[in-house]
Amino acid sequence: MSRPGVESLPENFGMVEWFRPGERERVERVLSDMKRLGAGRLRTGISWADWYTSEGRSWYDWLIPRLCSEVELLPCVLYTPPSIGIEAKTSSPPKRARDYADFIDLFITAFGEHFEYVELWNEPNNLSEWDWTLDPHWTGFGEMIGGAAYWARKRGKRTVLGGMSPIDGHWLCRMFELGVMEYIDVVGIHGFPDIFDYTWKGWGRNIAMVRELLDQHGSSCEIWVTEAGFSTWQHDEFKQARVFLEFLEAPAQRLYWYGADDLDPALAAVDRFHLDEREYYFGFRKADGTPKLLYRLLEEGKVTALKQVGAVATPAPAQTKSGERAVLVTGGAGFIGTNLVHHLAQEGRRVIVYDNLSRPGVEENLLWLKENCGDRLEVRIADTRNHLALHDAIAQSSHVFHFAAQVAVTTSVDNPAADFAINGQGTFALLEAIRTAKERPSLLFTSTNKVYGGIEGCDIRKNGTRYQPLDAELRRYGFSEGTPLDFLSPYGCSKGCADQYVLDYARSFGIHAAVFRMSCIYGPHQYGTEDQGWVAHFAIRTLKGEPITLYGDGYQVRDLLFVEDLVDAMCRASAMMPELTGQAFNIGGGPERAASLLELLELLRALHGSLPPVSFDEWRTGDQRYYVSDTRKFEAATGWTPRHSVQEGVERLYRWLCQSLRVPPPAAGDARRESYPASGVEAM
DSSP states (O other): OOOTOOOOOOOEEEOOOOTTOOHHHHHHHHHHHHHTTTTOEEEEEHHHHHHTTTTHHHHHHHHHHHHHSEEEEEEEEEEOHHHHHHSSSSTBBBBBTTTHHHHHHHHHHHHGOOOOOEEESSSSTTTTTTTTTTTTTHHHHHHHHHHHHHHHHHHTOEEEEEEEEEEEHHHHHHHHTTTTGGGOOOEEEEEOOOTTTTOOOOHHHHHHHHHHHHHTTTOOOOOEEEEEEOTTTTTHHHHHHHHHHHHTTTTEEEEEOOOBBOOOOOOBBBSSSSSGGGGGGSSSTTSSOOOOOHHHHHHHHEEEEEHHHHHHHHHOHHHHHHHOEEEEEEEETHHHHHHHHHHHHHTTTTTTEEEOOOOOOOOHHHHHHHHHHGGGGGEOOOOOOOOOHHHHHHTTTTEEEOOOOOHHHHHHOOOOOOHHHIIIHHHHHHHHHTOOSSSSSOOOOOEGGGGGGOOOOOOEETTEEEESSSOHHHHHOOOOTSSSSOOOOOHHHHHHHHHHHHHHHEEEEOOOOEEEOEEEEEEETTTSSSSOOOOHHHHHHHHHHEEEEESSSOEEEEEEEEEEHHHHHHHHHTHHHHTTOOOOOEEEEOOGEEEEHHHHHHHHHHHHSSSOOEEOOOOTTTTTTTOOOOOHHHHHHOOOOOOOOOHHHHHHHHHHHHHTOOOOOOGGGOOGGSSSSSGGGGGG
8 A cells, every 4th residue: 555645656667577487586586576566467478489398397487477476477488499490499489370379379278377468479570580581571470470370269268469679650550461370369569768769759659640540440459568678777767767757647458668677798689799888777676686776765755755856857048147157066965965955055056957867865955955045046957977978067167066976986886897887988978078068167076085094004002092193293284185095995986086087187187176075074965875874873873772783992083174174175275276276185184183983872872862772893995094184285275164063063963863763862861971081072
């Protein structure tokens, strides 16, 4: 049952997914995903060719009952056993057309109790599915399908004509000429807007054309969209969501969306292996299981969430001064981006938010920004790897704040290729877009203290509840920009690579660009996780009463900078870019705002009154025992200094999270401020 005010998927909605023999775990995951999304119908392929392999019959003996125990099944029976084809391939017409009808009879005998409709072949006007060069004018196909449809009707089943791809009125007329339609109950059509259908006219026009042809021939057949989808091969996950919303409005009796998973890159697509990359990216999830934007929004808020985000992303004419160029914020719906964008809009600036919404929770930030920034805000839901979209945004901008990134060391270790593609190649693409722009915007790039590696040469000791450098100069000021670069972890390498490219483009090509090597930033609109945003993560866990894991011993120290102080620094840097160009600056709270993990927990205990269970685990790759920023270089250049203490900033974050998570804060008397450690945050 759907929640009040939440629009769920329509009852005529179903999924398409193809399973290979033995993929039992994937079947279970797809069924679980369908249940989570509220999809009750599934169209899947039944391979005539696989049936006659050694494991084929046992596979279908398991698969069909398992699927039908959870969903309403539409089996699509296709693929000629190569041994009986005119040519030895699955797309070949069989030598004897009646063999297909015999197999349909066998299949109905075995599993007919589990389904009402059977679909006869898939995309017969697609050369890779039915080689019509071996069957001129589909004469053999008509004989094969006509006989199978007749026999299926005799066996009490309703029949679906294999979906046209592309939708072709001439092909459908040919099916009438061959007498096939006499035994067909449903005409299937497929649609892949802007992927395989280059001249897409919309669902309404395409379905109306099919309906007109059926009426002309006196046919009462229903029209189903038996397969539709959008490939994200160009990193356009938001367009997949938009195409999906349009698909839900298609005037057909049933709708089947392809598919659940991206195709495993190690597998061939039909009879091709990476010949057409589009075929590998049609899923709700990536091949590694990562949910795409469409799946995540459907899971979190059903169709309602899709429509809300879609409405925000529809560019409205901004009320701007003549010739006014915008400030572009990549990753603008993230934690830092949200705070900066709101500040800029409040100052009356025109802002373009450029974000692919890949981080869970940021769509809430986007909706909040739209509500609070109004017509000063333009939203572009896009990836920095989508070069055309990026170039268009750059062309309208006077300054760029580049925050879009893969932000977690742990994620970079799990998937270093994706980490580099986003952080390294994404930043390089942005630099090229700036370099080649007619009017070059200036750039502020957010790097990280991880470019300094583990700083193993720093001698430290434990002092109370934190590590402390033995060197008095380090204790007093922290690490300067002169600290040797020593990229550690794939994340450190990708951010360090981008860091150096930004500085070099400033020097080699004369673009106005500077780099912030940032320490720990925290504040409102931060949805921290165990992998990134540890201050907010600890606060969220505390509010929810969920266990906290400390990796290492908890004595490791970071300097904490409240996000409003960072926004101030960024605005100063933007205003002074000609003077700062080509330089890197360490940005953080400095020694006066340093805290260990243990000390931060004690501060949260004081605010909340208690802590959830805390446990310890092994140190993680690239984790520095002690890092505090020496910010004197930037302070001298701009006059900037942080204003918020750690205690003040953490309390503001805590109060914001109470409101955001709808968790009531403890009564004033519950906070035990005596729990501050003597050597820790009390001195901040």
